[in-house]
Amino acid sequence: QVQLIETGGGLVQVGGSLNLSCATSGRDFSSYTMAWFRQAPGRERESVSAIRWNGRTTYYTDSVKGRFTISRDNAKNTLYLRMDFLLPEDTAVYYCAADTTRPYANSWSSDYNYWGQGTQVTVSS
Secondary structure (H helix, E strand, O other): OEEEEEEEEEEEEOOOOEEEEEOOOOOOOHHHEEEEEEOOOOOOOOEEEOOOOOOOOEEEEEEHOOOEEEEEEEOEEEEEEEOOOHOOOOOOOEEEEEOOOOOOOOOOOOOOOOOOOOOEEEEEE
């Protein structure tokens, strides 16, 4: 069983920054593909960013490229999302997710089997 706990959400003004963290309990964290998703009210959940097990390959959805940075510390079993130049449309609940089914994968996951409880990010104008 893997537990993921997100922290770092909050209220920020347009143009501000936030750092999200996702602490993971799995002992094989260094082998997992990890990702951040978000869901705004009335909208479907969307993939924001993902990172492969070694941290060398990352993915960003177009709307956050150049503003968000995903990273991981495998020694601390923690995933991060640095969010800069935040916009009102970034307002959502942010979730971290883990794919533990394909250790050391070199392709992107189509499904994540563990999810955190989410942390609210609100960007005010």
